[in-house]
Amino acid sequence: xxxxxxxxxxxxxLFVIGSNTTEAHPVISYFMKRAVKKGGTLIVNDPRKIDLxxxxxxxxxxxxGSDVAYLNAxxxxxxxxxxxxxxxxxxxxxxxxxxxxxxxxxxxxxxEGICGVPAATIRQVAKILGTAKSVSxxxxxxxxxxxxxxxxVKTIANLQMVxxxxxxYGAGVNPLRGQNNVQGACDMGALPNxxxxxxxxxxxxxxxxxxxxxxxxxxxxKVGYKMPTMLRKAHDGGTRILYCVGDNTVQTExxxxxxxxxxxxxxxxxxxxxxxxxxxxxxxxxxxxxCWGEEDGTYSNTERRVQRVRAALQAPxxxxxxxxxxxxxxxxxxxxxxxTTAESVWEDMRKTATxxxxxxxxxxxxxxxxxxxxxxxxPGTGFLHKDGNFTRGKGLFHKIEYIPPAEQADGQYPFILSxxxxxxxxxxxxxxxxxxxxxxxxxxxxxxxxxxxxxRLGIKTGDWVAASSRRGxxxxxxxxxxxxxxxxxxxxxxFHEACANVLTNDAFDSVTETAEYKVxxxxxxxxxxxxxxxxxxxxxxxxxx
Amino acid sequence: MQITIDGKRCEASxxxxxxxxxxxxxxxxxxLCYHAKTGKAGKxxxxxxxxxxxxxLQTTCTVxxxxxxxxxxxxxxxxxxxxLVVDLLLSSGRHDCLSCEKNGECELQAxxxxxxxxxxxxxxxNDEAAKFDDTxxxxxxxxxxxxxxGRCVAGCKNxxxxxxxxxxxxxxxxxxxxxxxxxxxxxxxxxxxxxxQLCPVGALVDKKAVGQGRVWDLAKVNTTCPYCxxxxxxxxxxxxxxxxIVKVTGRECAPNEGMLCVKGRYGYDFPSHPxxxxxxxxxxxxxxxxxxxxxxxxxxxxxIRTIVGQHGPDVFSAFGSGRITNENNYALAKFTRAVxxxxxxxxxxxx
Numbered sequence: 001x002x003x004x005x006x007x008x009x010x011x012x013x014l015f016v017i018g019s020n021t022t023e024a025h026p027v028i029s030y031f032m033k034r035a036v037k038k039g040g041t042l043i044v045n046d047p048r049k050i051d052l053x054x055x056x057x058x059x060x061x062x063x064x065g066s067d068v069a070y071l072n073a074x075x076x077x078x079x080x081x082x083x084x085x086x087x088x089x090x091x092x093x094x095x096x097x098x099x100x101x102x103x104x105x106x107x108x109x110x111x112e113g114i115c116g117v118p119a120a121t122i123r124q125v126a127k128i129l130g131t132a133k134s135v136s137x138x139x140x141x142x143x144x145x146x147x148x149x150x151x152x153v154k155t156i157a158n159l160q161m162v163x164x165x166x167x168x169y170g171a172g173v174n175p176l177r178g179q180n181n182v183q184g185a186c187d188m189g190a191l192p193n194x195x196x197x198x199x200x201x202x203x204x205x206x207x208x209x210x211x212x213x214x215x216x217x218x219x220x221x222k223v224g225y226k227m228p229t230m231l232r233k234a235h236d237g238g239t240r241i242l243y244c245v246g247d248n249t250v251q252t253e254x255x256x257x258x259x260x261x262x263x264x265x266x267x268x269x270x271x272x273x274x275x276x277x278x279x280x281x282x283x284x285x286x287x288x289x290x291c292w293g294e295e296d297g298t299y300s301n302t303e304r305r306v307q308r309v310r311a312a313l314q315a316p317x318x319x320x321x322x323x324x325x326x327x328x329x330x331x332x333x334x335x336x337x338x339x340t341t342a343e344s345v346w347e348d349m350r351k352t353a354t355x356x357x358x359x360x361x362x363x364x365x366x367x368x369x370x371x372x373x374x375x376x377x378x379p380g381t382g383f384l385h386k387d388g389n390f391t392r393g394k395g396l397f398h399k400i401e402y403i404p405p406a407e408q409a410d411g412q413y414p415f416i417l418s419x420x421x422x423x424x425x426x427x428x429x430x431x432x433x434x435x436x437x438x439x440x441x442x443x444x445x446x447x448x449x450x451x452x453x454x455x456r457l458g459i460k461t462g463d464w465v466a467a468s469s470r471r472g473x474x475x476x477x478x479x480x481x482x483x484x485x486x487x488x489x490x491x492x493x494x495f496h497e498a499c500a501n502v503l504t505n506d507a508f509d510s511v512t513e514t515a516e517y518k519v520x521x522x523x524x525x526x527x528x529x530x531x532x533x534x535x536x537x538x539x540x541x542x543x544x545x
Numbered sequence: 546m547q548i549t550i551d552g553k554r555c556e557a558s559x560x561x562x563x564x565x566x567x568x569x570x571x572x573x574x575x576x577l578c579y580h581a582k583t584g585k586a587g588k589x590x591x592x593x594x595x596x597x598x599x600x601x602l603q604t605t606c607t608v609x610x611x612x613x614x615x616x617x618x619x620x621x622x623x624x625x626x627x628x629l630v631v632d633l634l635l636s637s638g639r640h641d642c643l644s645c646e647k648n649g650e651c652e653l654q655a656x657x658x659x660x661x662x663x664x665x666x667x668x669x670x671n672d673e674a675a676k677f678d679d680t681x682x683x684x685x686x687x688x689x690x691x692x693x694x695g696r697c698v699a700g701c702k703n704x705x706x707x708x709x710x711x712x713x714x715x716x717x718x719x720x721x722x723x724x725x726x727x728x729x730x731x732x733x734x735x736x737x738x739x740x741x742q743l744c745p746v747g748a749l750v751d752k753k754a755v756g757q758g759r760v761w762d763l764a765k766v767n768t769t770c771p772y773c774x775x776x777x778x779x780x781x782x783x784x785x786x787x788x789x790i791v792k793v794t795g796r797e798c799a800p801n802e803g804m805l806c807v808k809g810r811y812g813y814d815f816p817s818h819p820x821x822x823x824x825x826x827x828x829x830x831x832x833x834x835x836x837x838x839x840x841x842x843x844x845x846x847x848x849i850r851t852i853v854g855q856h857g858p859d860v861f862s863a864f865g866s867g868r869i870t871n872e873n874n875y876a877l878a879k880f881t882r883a884v885x886x887x888x889x890x891x892x893x894x895x896x
Contacts (some may be wrong), residue, residue, distance in 0.1 A: 005775065005800040025738065026806030027775045033706030055706070177774030181874070182867030182894050188874035189882075190865030190892040196875055201888045216883045220858065224888030230862035239862050239889075240852050245877055247893055268848045274821060285845050286821035288832060289817070292771035293781060293790055297870030299769045301776025303800060309870060312766040312783045312790065313816055317823025318838060322869060323876035325842070330884045332846035337879055345872040348879075368769075368776070368799055423735060426772050426808055427868070434820065435812040437753060439681050441736075446704075541780030 003136065003172035003383040004303045004370070009034040011170045013132040017045040017067065017156070017297050018142020018518075023423040025176045025302075032138075034462035041128055045070070046142065047418070048490065049483045053519070060125060061485060064416050065405035065519045066115035071155040072400065073111030074126045075162055076103040078320035083130025085164025092388035093161055099397040106205055114402055128153035134171040135163060141178060141420065145517040147406050149509040154398040161395045167385035177302035179427070185372070187356070188349065192224030197353035213352045216335065226513040227253075228506070231262040240267040245322055246289065248277040248428040252494050252506035254515040255471045272322055275430045278496045288319040292431075295321045296342040298364070300371070306359050307368030324363070374501055406507035409487065413469060415453070416488045417503055420518075425494035432494070445495040446532075447480035449524065452479040453487065457526055464527040467491070469520050472502035477530055489522060546612035551619045563605035563616055564592055565760040572618055575627060575656035577634070577692060577745050579606035582803060583699035589692070591630045591656060594618050602626055624660065630639035631656045636667035638675070640746070647747035649760040653692060654746075670709050675720075680730030681809045683752050685742055687719055691748035697740035698719060705739045705804050742795055742803055753811060757791035758784045767796060770809040771868070777801035789817050804805075849885070858887040865892035 089096035108119035189196035271283035476498035713722035723732035825841035
């Protein structure tokens with residue numbers, strides 16, 4: 001996030017797109033609802049009628065995967081009415097005239113044909129955004145998990161730069177990160193192109209710097225593979241060893257049958273985790289890791305705040321912190337990384353990281369600090385790009401054109417399936433399904449489909465259905481709900497017994513290699529009559545009509 | 546500016562309430578309806594004081610300071626009024642401290658203790674009509690203990706904005722209801738537990754924690770929630786002898802201001818699940834066999850050395866994780882780069 005969570009509660013206008021916030025980031029949704037109660041305007045942009053729409057002044061139901069057309073039309077309208085922030089464009093962006101030209105074809109009428117949102121509605125939204133003093137855009141994986149995910153994000157950046165909504169309180173481009181430490185995993189250099197602190201791996205100066213800091217020679221200057229490439233290369237011997245920490249790969253990657261084949265093609269597969277899951281059976285070696293509550297360390301949250309986690313429990317059996325395992329393996333392979341405690345690992349990282357140089361365990365004993373925090377007296381940074389000053393100097397607009405999703409509904413597979421998370425569960429369920437009570441509330445995956453489609457197929461809530469795509473088939477019960485627009489089905493990936501990723505499409509964004517989890521074509525057939533048990537039935541509270 | 550409380554000069558700043566200044570200077574002031582997060586309420590009248598120039602007793606949680614204000618907290622008039630408030634509340638419900646989950650951190654119990662109210666002086670009201678509602682999976686409601694302070698209602702409405710709880714019915718029959726007086730389990734409550742966190746007494750408690758340990762026997766350890774990217778600050782309440790987390794509460798600080806969701810507040814017992822992976826294992830003839838750490842590490846190092854030796858470092862790939870700590874991710878990145886000499890490291894940010 002360029003800005004902080006608490007700013008959401010004070011926002012004048014909140015533009016939420018591709019984020020089922022009440023379920024995936026409940027606490028941030030509280031701040032959004034507070035902003036509404038304070039008189040702020042909430043615009044929810046989502047193909048589904050998610051619960052947050054109950055608090056929204058406007059719900060824009062654009063078609064799945066049509067974000068670029070819709071957002072470009074908003075930018076078009078903003079320019080057409082002179083609502084752009086001229087001062088910001090002139091002083092803080094490089095190519096404002098170019099963006100004005102690029103969006104010209106995206107009239108509201110043209111966009112309506114793609115995204116299904118009436119042109120009048122697009123004009124109404126543009127007016128709210130264009131005439132507000134500040135707008136905060138919040139998005140989640142509904143934006144990124146498309147073959148055009150990078151384009152979607154760049155279009156949001158374009159919109160916010162046109163409006164001058166960067167570098168100030170209550171504004172910004174705010175991706176709500178999905179996992180407890182996905183921000184930290186990026187910050188720590190668990191990426192193929194950068195070291196921790198985002199230093200490019202193919203920069204000779206960077207290599208020299210880390211060779212000196214770590215006392216090694218021969219660091220690779222070649223950008224590494226991204227996850228899908230790593231897996232794909234298992235087939236031709238390009239990847240022979242996969243060392244997998246805390247990642248239930250079989251359940252989380254798209255096109256499960258294909259993922260299994262890739263993993264089976266590996267020569268040596270190491271899995272480090274806290275529970276047996278549907279990936280562990282394929283492992284050649286399993287290392288038992290300590291989990292939350294059992295080890296010291298830090299997580300970095302979505303607003304870049306580095307916060308402590310602490311050990312309160314004895315780990316079971318011989319489970320160990322993973323840094324210890326790596327330290328031991330390193331010694332056996334001829335290099336002592338020098339790790340003795342979690343704090344020693346942090347200190348080793350900190351000495352070569354300007355953004356975190358000011359963050360020590362001592363300073364975050366009570367309260368976390370937001371990076372950049374370059375010195376020991378720096379208070380941390382609430383929002384980035386203050387006064388419109390970007391890291392690269394001036395903001396650069398990108399020309400983004402709409403491209404349709406990789407797979408479209410057709411005669412054989414007439415429905416679009418989209419995926420995501422449920423309030424009651426997290427990820428592959430290893431934590432939530434192993435904690436008492438949450439599964440009582442939501443014990444099994446359900447296929448959400450619209451009343452219109454359900455009536456046509458003779459399906460009612462609780463009936464058993466089969467959902468199939470070109471890649472696989474799952475059987476689960478149906479939840480007939482107004483949340484789904486006609487033609488769109490939805491289910492999550494929390495339950496391995498009926499996992500969305502059996503069906504999802506392994507088509508990837510060309511830049512990030514993020515899969516198009518949010519769109520694939522499926523067929524739905526009724527298998528048998530059935531009824532939901534009461535606990536699951538009561539979960540309709542997440543979709544009050 | 547300065548005000549005087551019981552003869553003591555106290556520094557104050559404009560906008561502060563008398564209560565805030567008194568507490569900052571170490572005075573005991575009982576409060577039941579006031580909570581920093583839900584703000585001024587002025588309902589329970591436990592926090593009253595005499596303020597020179599103002600008629601009658603004033604609720605310190607609502608009155609803002611003025612320069613030179615003279616406040617009396619220790620007068621008999623004040624104490625008598627406070628005792629009566631607490632006495633009436635104790636008399637109006639079934640406040641059985643013995644087995645109450647809140648014993649030791651109950652704010653009504655604390656007020657009775659500090660004010661010296663030993664026993665309710667009035668006949669305990671007939672509480673047969675008061676309902677005990679344990680229909681919710683994670684929250685137990687006991688109307689017989691409810692003091693109608695309204696914190697839960699204010700929290701549900703204005704803090705987490707879930708708009709489920711409200712006051713229903715009139716005068717003596719007033720009670721807190723869910724939606725249109727549904728049992729909590731059948732209501733639209735999403736079980737975020739904010740009401741439990743705000744309840745000053747034992748009227749709302751965490752069901753999973755009932756009977757799991759007295760407040761003084763549990764260690765409190767602060768940490769960050771393991772679920773989504775919000776990074777809510779929580780306190781784990783730990784039964785050390787049994788090696789179990791028995792409760793989680795939100796910390797009243799950034800970024801979550803004490804608020805949590807159902808997963809963060811109630812999904813805390815997975816570490817103690819019996820099916821955890823406990824020992825290193827190597828697959829032999831298709832079966833995972835338990836081995837020692839040394840054997841597992843030696844075997845893994847050998848295999849890596851052999852395969853990388855034969856095919857070069859780029860046949861090694863590592864998956865870090867958005868769920869493990871910064872330290873573990875950094876260690877894996879350093880291992881991949883400095884030990885194996887490849888940049889083939891990535892994680893589930895793409896999923």
